[in-house]
Amino acid sequence: MSMPALKYARTFPRAGRLVKVMILSLLLWVCVLGLPYFLFMMFFGGSGDLQKLWAVAALVALILGVLLRVVIYMLSTKIRCPLCQGAAFQTASCRMNQNARKAPLLSYSTSMVLDMFIYRRFVCKYCGTPFRLRK
């Protein structure tokens, strides 16, 4: 899992779309991780108004999570690797490039979003080309 050197990375055309999907994906994780916590707190975290508050939080996390998933899907279908035309965020059953990065327990797309967030660059999972978000 070593990141290719930045000087070899290409700039991704219209990287703003990637940043949008990245931010929405991070929000989605907050919802996905928050939902079980809110549900747990709803049942065991108190009674009365506090319980209602946790119930509302769980409902908001659920609805927001579904909405985010739909929006991410709609945005990401248009984002393709400029070299291999692979749909960067879609899941595919084909073999991934040997340079594709995958964190343990996470999918290729999720690992890609993490790379974008942490390093501001990522590797195309289909052709293995390193890209950067900034010029």
Ligand SMILES: [Zn+2]
């Ligand atoms: Zn590619």
